[in-house]
Amino acid sequence: MTHELASAVGLPSPTPAEGPLAASNSSKGRGWWRDAVIYQVYVRSFADSDGDGIGDLRGTTQRLPYLAQLGIDAVWLTPFYASPQADGGYDVADYRTVDPLFGNLADADDLVRTAHELGMRVIVDIVPNHTSDQHPWFRAALAGPTSQSAGSARERYYFRPGKGPAGELPPNDWESVFGGPAWTRTADGEWYLHLFAPEQPDLNWDNREVHEEFESVLRFWLDLGVDGFRIDVAHGMIKAAGLPDIGHKEQARLIGAQKLPFFDQDGVHEIHRSWRRLLDSYPGDRIGVAEAWAPSPDRLALYVRPDELHQAFNFQFLRCPWDPAAMRAVIDESLAATASVGATTTWVLSNHDVVRHPTRYGGGRRGLRRARAAALLMLALPGSAYVYQGEELGLPEVTDLPDEVRQDPAFFRAAGQDGFRDGCRVPIPWAGQEPPYGFGPGSSWLPQPDSWRELSVEAQTGDPYSTLELYRSALELRRRLPGGPMRWLPGPEGLLALSRPGLVCTLNTTGSVIEIPLPGRLLLSTDGMEPSGDTARIPTDSCAWWAI
The missing domain is CATH 3.90.400.10 (Oligo-1,6-glucosidase; Domain 2)
Structure with a gap:
């Protein structure tokens, strides 16, 4: 979608910014995070500047213009702190030092300044549950x-x-x-x-030294200029008194399904309140983002009460199957729960800990069609959205990595590959016909499939049918639409149809074409469909936006 086409269908142009972040700061009292699109950079797999096969901060900085052109509001960086790398940097040995694998403090400072100059904010990971x-x-x-x-x-x-x-x-x-x-x-x-x-x-958060240390760590990075923190295991810092037995095997299956004595304990909220007070003491709308696995939308909403954090990832939406009733229920419950505390919902489809959604939705051509449609649905919903690196390229999970290159600690404590995390962390392809596809001057720490030459940024740029151009168009249109609440529209079985001011979104979840009266002027479609007369034929596993 070009600027000319957006204008032709009657969409307003964005208000010009006065300075790099003026547009976000101008809506006082509302909060830039409430409808932001935030891009997750898994640092070791994004861009390698020095040829060691591992992505780094300097490489990320060099690629920031790509994210600005994509239409991203903020960047979330996974841990780059000093670490033995037993768990991809989520085992931190020094929270105030950049690991030499990723650069140094000067590189971190340069990244933050460059992002701000490009009009984007920077969120960094903080790992408070463990060291x-x-x-x-x-x-x-x-x-x-x-x-x-x-x-x-x-x-x-x-x-x-x-x-x-x-x-x-x-x-x-x-x-x-x-x-x-x-x-x-x-x-x-x-x-x-x-x-x-x-x-x-x-860590034992009943110990006062732990509280004092993390307050100091947060101040260190806020003083450097970061705009917020994604809080790893935000639901896990407090354990039930006495550390009682659970009496159930395979406890990992219970995470996010019920309250456990080591997760989602009520005491975590006082920690988040104290961090909110700290964030509010800094200028510029600094935010906290909870990675919280909660058993219900109502429990998740507790993390984003007015005196706590600003966002919490909606993992119920991520886990939702390709089923219209389930999708509608999750969306309704999520919006109601966050509205009850005056917050907005934070939608997400993939991240560095889960199987990429084109593969979760069935893989192959069908999985990609559904992934593209789900992305358009997500970006049409009220609230904020996160995009995991490579999602905008339609990257699938890599399921055939050799055992000898695996690094996910979960892989070594269980059998098989499905469900483990190396497959979603393979470095993304930028350009060229051979691995590492412009990731860096040397080979990459995890091997990339030969098929990814067709999925690189270079290969997809300018192709109106590519997933990359779909995301670029959707993000541009999203900025231009006026926003506001949504309501569901009636439609045939298997069709999800919703409206927001200026927009109708239609999603066909069935295996056949659905015909409906023309909802408006076609803005964007995941399959390049063209309406005919007064009728719209919505292809299987596709989504479209309509101007009204």
């Missing part, structure tokens, strides 16, 4: 006295004596999200808690 086992605190804990000693460094973590005659059994039955027990025994016989990998010991 690396190489963090100075944990090393001191292992070297010091046991948890039974007053003032022990182990009080910052969860160290406990084991059960059994010789303490040979874990303190409780909790399981790691990555598989296996959530406890590891130390050389002196005590056990420590890690809800993820053994290299990621959980």
Whole structure:
């Protein structure tokens, strides 16, 4: 969709900005995040500037103009802090230092300044549930006295004596999200808690030092100029008193389905309130984004109450099957829950922890059709939306990676590849006919499929039928539409139809063409459809936007 075509169908032009972020700042009291489109950069797989095969901050900075041209409002960066990389950087050894794999503090500063000059904001990951086992605190804990000693460094973590005659059994039955027990025994016989990998010991947020340290870390990055934080495991910092047994195996299947003694405890909200007060003390609308797996939209909405965080990822929407009744129910429940606390919903289809949605929706041509249609539906909904890198290229999950290149810790604690995370983290293709497709001057840390030459940014740019141009058009149109509430429209079975001021969105979830009266002037379609007379024929697994 060109500017000329957008004008031809009667869409207004965006208000000109006065300075890089003036357009976002101009709507005082509303908050730029409420309808922003935020792009997730998985740093090690986005762009490699130095040829070591791993993406870095300098490479990301060099590619920021691409994101600005795509129509992105903000960039979320995955962890780039000093780390042994046992879990892709989510095992942090120093929260105030950039890992040499990714550059240095000067590179981080340059990235933030460049993004701001291009009119985009920057959100960085913060990992408060656990540290690396190489963090100075944990090393001191292992070297010091046991948890039974007053003032022990182990009080910052969860160290406990084991059960059994010789303490040979874990303190409780909790399981790691990555598989296996959530406890590891130390050389002196005590056990420590890690809800993820053994290299990621959980912090004890009942300890005052933990609160003070993270307040200092947040200030460090806010002072550098970042615009907010995506809070990893925002639902996990508080554990139920006494660390009670769950009495259920395969506990990972329960995450997001019910309240667990280690997730979604009410005490996490006081931490988020204190962080909100800190964010509000800085100028420029700095935000907090919860990665929170909650068992219901109502529980999720608690994270975005007026005195808590600004956004919370809608994983119910991400998990929703390709079913119109289920989609409508999730959308209705999500909008109602966030409206009840005065917040907006934050929609998401993919990220670095889940199978890419073209593959989840069936893979191949059908999966891509559905993925494109779901993207147009998501971008038509009220609220904010997140785009995971490569989603705008229609990248599928890579399901045939050799075992020897795998790095996801979950892969080594279970069997098979499906559902693990390396397949969605393969470096994205930029240009060229051969891997690494412009990712960097050397080979990439995970191999890219030969088929991705047709999916590169270069190959898709200018092709009106490509997924990249679909996203560019949708984001441009989204900026021009006036916004406002939505309502559902009646339609045949299998069709989701909704309207917002100036827009009708129609999604055909069935396996056959659906005919409806022409809703308006066609703005954008996922399959290049053309209306005929007073009738619109909506192809299978497709979505269209109409100007009204």
